[in-house]
Amino acid sequence: MQRVSSESLSLWAILQKIKSLEDREVEVVFSAVSPLLENLLGLKVLKEAVERTGKKLTFLFEDRNFAYLSPFFNEAAIKGATAVEVSPAVEEKSLAKDRFRFPGINLKFNRRFLLLLVPIFLVVASILSLYYLATAKVVVYLDSEPLAKNLEVLAQPGQKNPAPEPPTIPASEISLSLTKSESSPSSGQKKIGEKATGKVTIYNKTTLAVNFPAGAILTKARINGDDLRFLTKAAVTVPARTDEAKAVSGYLPGTVEVDVGAESFGSDYNLPANSDFTLVAKPTSDFVAQNLGDFSGGSERQITVVTGEDQRKLLEATSLSLKDELKKSILTKVVSGQVADEASVSFDLVSKTFDKGVGEETDRLTLNLEIRAKALAFWQSDLKSLTASLLTSFVPEGYELFGSDQEIEIIKTEVSGTHLKILTRAKGFIVPKIDPDEIKRKILGKDVAFVSAYLNSLSKISSHSLQRTPDFSFFPFLPFRAKNLKIEIIRK
C-alpha cells in the first residue's frame, strides 16, 4: 500500500497523485490543516473517483479531532492519531498572546550603590516602624463613691421613647390565650321514673249527674304511708242513679269509666284490680270509684345531676390552674432584654362551656375554659438608660457618673390602669471628672519621666500605670500618633 499526503493539496491534485501510483491500494493521510477535512462531500467525491479507477482507497486522519469522519467511510482507516492535538481554545490563547506583547523592564543596579542603600533603608524602616507601630497604654485610677437612689418609672404602652418627666419608658403588650378542659364529679341527686296508669269506674249514688273535670283527684288509702293519689285524664260526667226496685238499695248508681294516672313515680301505684278509690271532697256515700283492671307502668329510680355549686367549684379550680399556666407561658414570650413582671399579668375570660346544665343527669361535669392573659413588658435597656440619666441629676458638682455599668434593681411592679408602675433602685459610682483627651494631648510623644510627673500632679487621679510596646530604654518616648496611645480609666 502506498501513502499520499493530502496536506495543502486540492482534490484534483490528490487524485492525480493517486493515479500516478502503481499500487492498487492507496492510503491518503490527512493532517489537521487539510482543506478537504471540513467538506464531507469532497471526501466522498474523491473516494468514488479513485474507486472508479479500480483502486482501493483508505483514509488516515492523523488528528483525533477528525475521528468523527470514520463512520462515513465503511472501511475507513481511522488508525488512531499520533499528531499533537491543538484545540481551538489553545489556538485562541496563543493568538491573544501574540497580539498583546508587553515590552520587558530591564533595570541594572550598581553594587556599591546597593551597599549604601541598605543602611539608609534600615534606618528609615526603623523610624517608620516606631512611628507607625509603637503603642502605649496609660491606666488612670480614680477614687469612686457609690450613688444609689430609689426611682419610680412608668412603663406606658404607646410611649415611643424614654422620657424623663414624668419618668416613662415604652411598654409593649404581650397577650396569650390558652384553653383548658377539666371535669369533676356531680353531686346533685334526683328521682325519676314512670307513673302508673289504668282505668277506674266512678259510681254516682246521688240523684244528680255530676261533672268531673280532667285532673280530678282519686285517692287510695294505705295502711302504711301516705294515701296514693291519682288524677283523671279526661273530663267526665257521671249520670245520676236510677231507681231499681230489685236492687237491695232500691237504685242503681250512675257509672262512668275514665282513664287515670298516678300523681307520682313509683311502683306503689301499680294497684291490683278491684281496688277502691275515694274522690277528693266527695263523700263515699255519694261517690266511689273502683278499678276493674290492674294499674301498671309505675316505676322509680334515683339519678346524679349537676348542681350550681358543682359548676361554681369547677370554674374556680380550672381558672386557677389555667391562670398559673398562662403566667408561666406569657413570661416565656418575653424576648431577651425585655422584662415582664408576674404582677403585671391580667386575665380576661374568653369563653366557658359546661357540657351539662344544672339539673342534667351526669356523673362527671366537664368545663372547657379559655382565658386570655395580657402582660406589659419593657426593655431593660430603656429602664437602664432612663435611670442612668435620672441618676446623673444627683451627681455632685465636679464629679461624674462612672461608666455605663449602673446596677438596676426592680423592687416592685404594679399595674395601674393602662400602665405599669416600676419601683427601681439605681446604683452607680461617681468619680472625679477628668478629661482623657486633654491628658492624651499633654503626654503624646513625651518621654516617660515627664508623663509620670504630669500625672502625679493631677490631684483628681489616685494613681496611674504605663505600658509601652516595644519598651525600648533607648527610646523612652510615648507614641507620636494619637491613634497608638490609649488612655484607660479605672475606678477604685
Added chain:
Amino acid sequence: MFNFLGLGRSGKPPATATVVDLGTTEAKAAVVDLMTFNPTLLGFARGSYPEGALLSGLVSDWGQFVGTVGEVLRTSSLTVGFIPQDLVYSLSGEFIKSFTVDLLIHRRTHGVIRGQEKLEIKKEVERLLTLEVQKEFLALTGNPQGQFKVIQRSLVGLETLPGTRVDALTSIHEPEFKASFAISFISRQTERLLMKLTQDLKKRWFLTCDQTFMVGELLKRQDPGLSAAFLDLGGQVSDVVIFYRGRVLGERTIPLGGKDLTELLSQAFRLPLAEAEIKKKEGNLLTVENTIEYWALLFQGLEKALKEISAAPIPATWPLYFWGGAAELDSLRSQALEKFLKTHPQSILRNMSWQKLSGAAFKANFSSEKEKPDEFQAVLATVSLIPQRYATSEL
C-alpha cells in the same frame, strides 16, 4: 413580519459600505451608496492572493491575505474618493451555507398570540433553529460537535394548518402553525477569521451575505416561485445551491475549481503555473480530450451535490444557472457534458438547461456610475439585496 418575534435586527444602516467578496483565488470589492433608491455602485476592484495564501477557506499566510484584501479595498475606492468604514462580506460557499427550516409550532391554546406565550414561542423557535442548523452542519462536515454562528434567519413563510398562509403572527388564532426560516450560518472558525480581518483592516463588520443564495434571491424578483439549481464555478471550489418554489433547499461545495484546470495545463504542457493560467484564459491549449477527466469529476460532484441537497429527485428540465471564472469556458463545458452523457446516460444533468449568468442579468436592480463588470455577478447580487437583507437579518 420582517421582525418576527423580535428575532430580526434593528438600527440604522450606514450610508455607504464596501461589499467584499472573499473568493478562493481572488478578492473583489465594490463600494456602494446605500442612500439611493436602489443601491448605487460607486467603484470596484479585484486582486488575486499570492500563490498558496488561501486554500479552500484556510488562510495559510495571514499577512499576504490581509494585504491583498486591504489593497483591493483601497483600489475600489480610488475613483470614489473615500473608503467606507462598513464592510459587507459577500461569502462564497466554502465560508457560508444557507438552507430553509420549517418549524411546526404546537400551542397550548388558541387565540391571538401575545405576552408570555410570545416569549415562550420565541424561545422554542430559537432552540429548534439551533438544532436544525446543528443537523445541517453535521451533514456538511460530518462533525457532530461543530460550532457555528447563525448570521441570518429570515422568516419566509407563515401558515396555519392546513395550508393557510398568513401575513403576520398576529393573524394566527389556530393552536398549530408553521414558520419557515431561511437560515445562513458560518463556522466559528470563519467567524474568527472575519473578525480578525475586520480588526486588522480597522473597519466595522456591518453585514454578511451568502452570495450564491443572493443570486437565487435576486432571480426570485422575476419569478417568486423559482425552482432552479445554481452553480458558482470558483477558483478553487464550486458552490451548488437549489431553490425549490422560492425557498433555498440547501448548499454544498465541490472542492474543484478553475485553478485545477490551470494545474492540469501546467502538468500536461510542462508550463509554469502563471503561464498556464494565461493559456487557460486564452483557451488555445484546452480541448475536450485533455480536460474531460476534470469535467467528468466536476459533473459527478455536481450530481452528488444535487442529490444530497434534494431528497426528492429534481426534475430534469430545471434551469441550472452558472457563473464564475470557469464559466468562461462554456463551449468547452458544453462539449465535455455531451461526451460525459454518452457514458452516463442516466445522469440528472442530461436535460437540465444550463444558463450562464452575467452581471448584466442584474442590471435593473442597482444603479451604477461605472460600467458594470460582467464577472462580478455574485457581488452585484449582494449589492442589489443589501437593503432587503439588512431588514431581515441578524448578525
